[in-house]
Amino acid sequence: MKLNDIKLTNPYLKLDAEFHDRVKPDPLDKAHLIHVNRTVANTLGIDDDELKSEDFVRLLNGEFEAEGSDPFAMCYAGHQFGHFVPRLGDGRAINIGTIDKFQLQLKGAGITEYSRMGDGRAVLRSSIREYLMSEAMTNLRIPTTLCLGIIGSEHPVRRESIEKGAIVCRVSTTWVRFGTFEYYAANGMFKELKELADYVIDESFPHINGRPDPYKLLFNEVMVITSRLMAQWMSVGFNHGVMNTDNMSIGGLTLDYGPFSFLDDYKAGHVSNHTDVEGRYSFENQPAISRWNLEQLMKALSPLTPIEGMEKLLSMYDKVYVRYTHYYMCKKLGLEGTVEGDPELIDDMYDMLEKLQVDYTLFLRTLSHYKHKGDRTDLLATGLYHEPMNEWLNAYDERIKYIDPTERRNQMLNVNPKYVLKNYMLQEGIDAAENGDFSVVDDLFKLAKQPFEEHPEFERWAKATPKEFKNQKLSCSS
Ligand code: AMP
Numbered sequence: 001m002k003l004n005d006i007k008l009t010n011p012y013l014k015l016d017a018e019f020h021d022r023v024k025p026d027p028l029d030k031a032h033l034i035h036v037n038r039t040v041a042n043t044l045g046i047d048d049d050e051l052k053s054e055d056f057v058r059l060l061n062g063e064f065e066a067e068g069s070d071p072f073a074m075c076y077a078g079h080q081f082g083h084f085v086p087r088l089g090d091g092r093a094i095n096i097g098t099i100d101k102f103q104l105q106l107k108g109a110g111i112t113e114y115s116r117m118g119d120g121r122a123v124l125r126s127s128i129r130e131y132l133m134s135e136a137m138t139n140l141r142i143p144t145t146l147c148l149g150i151i152g153s154e155h156p157v158r159r160e161s162i163e164k165g166a167i168v169c170r171v172s173t174t175w176v177r178f179g180t181f182e183y184y185a186a187n188g189m190f191k192e193l194k195e196l197a198d199y200v201i202d203e204s205f206p207h208i209n210g211r212p213d214p215y216k217l218l219f220n221e222v223m224v225i226t227s228r229l230m231a232q233w234m235s236v237g238f239n240h241g242v243m244n245t246d247n248m249s250i251g252g253l254t255l256d257y258g259p260f261s262f263l264d265d266y267k268a269g270h271v272s273n274h275t276d277v278e279g280r281y282s283f284e285n286q287p288a289i290s291r292w293n294l295e296q297l298m299k300a301l302s303p304l305t306p307i308e309g310m311e312k313l314l315s316m317y318d319k320v321y322v323r324y325t326h327y328y329m330c331k332k333l334g335l336e337g338t339v340e341g342d343p344e345l346i347d348d349m350y351d352m353l354e355k356l357q358v359d360y361t362l363f364l365r366t367l368s369h370y371k372h373k374g375d376r377t378d379l380l381a382t383g384l385y386h387e388p389m390n391e392w393l394n395a396y397d398e399r400i401k402y403i404d405p406t407e408r409r410n411q412m413l414n415v416n417p418k419y420v421l422k423n424y425m426l427q428e429g430i431d432a433a434e435n436g437d438f439s440v441v442d443d444l445f446k447l448a449k450q451p452f453e454e455h456p457e458f459e460r461w462a463k464a465t466p467k468e469f470k471n472q473k474l475s476c477s478s
């Protein structure tokens, strides 16, 4: 499809006027393309040669008005660090329309009715992080919003210093958040609340349509996909950093990339966001915080369906989460079926990794190559001391002795990435980009696309994180 042939629809605009602010993007000065995601472009049906055109940059800069264009920002509320904020909304993201089921949104495209004190902009560094990380997550098979492309500019943006503005064109099948429901519930707008619930069922859970008590079923769906998402984050060592209810996707997607990180050394209490002094959103708290967030969603849905039914569902959250975690971790350890002692084997591994300050990704990748009672040199080299790793490996040897070694290895290499985008790697890409060199962003994109491949040219990024960069915290200002 040529850009001129794009026909946008805007299903969200069919909702009551309370749901959105119609607002035109405010383009950046001297915009230029940094990277385009061809897979996403193909999914949208945009022709390859269109991606090199000036009009494509104009599309990402909010200047190209495709047929049906009617841009808007979405209204929502949210619990931020446990405190309810009655009105948030897209303060710097402008929705430009939907192609098939895919809703395009420009993040950093100027102020909206919901910008509060903000400038409606996004800086280059945070945009690069979101652009690369959403691609990395999807290729790790973790549900996430995606990005079509990223543009840079000469547009000055004031943060701690003056930086350059950028825009990522984000793509998702839903942009509704837990906080969207909270907005209408808190304002006693139950007609709009129902309208939203019906819209979300149509958009993300059409199989519920027409079933009895659809709003209870909606809650059940969100509970299950959120617990699965947590199990996936935890199994890959991802810390989101700001799990406010306005950053929780109703579609169970990883949403709003800010001060996130992948674990370097395994550390359950790792906190990515340096303003999170109490560690509310630490790595290990993520599953429990999701349950707390689901509780807020449950309260918001309670005008539509009796709360008792949802409470019963929420009481199953821990069990569902443990089930999913067990499933993903057994795959990562190459364990077939489930035998008694597996949960302990997995827990003991975490204890051992934490004690020995072992790089989480490197350990599991190295373990994938380990043969039953084989050479332990590479594995032992990932830790500070040989005990208790030897002890744990003895237990592991016992567990895998009847498992086909080739099958185990192949399965493990397919679920334990060789590369994850750690913060120090992203920072290398950002440092180069801020000097006008986008080649490192290109390299990191290749790794994001194929995290399970060997990529011998990037071997240094598969090693443990250099000491000086381990477990660093990031600022929220983006
Ligand atoms: P975040 O922490 O990025 O998820 O943002 C929380 C809220 O602040 C959302 O409502 C954002 O739209 C808004 N926000 C963040 N940064 C800006 C900005 N630079 N300008 C306007 N609104 C912003």
Ligand code: MG
Residues within 6 Å of the ligand: 246, 247, 256
């Ligand atoms: Mg947000």
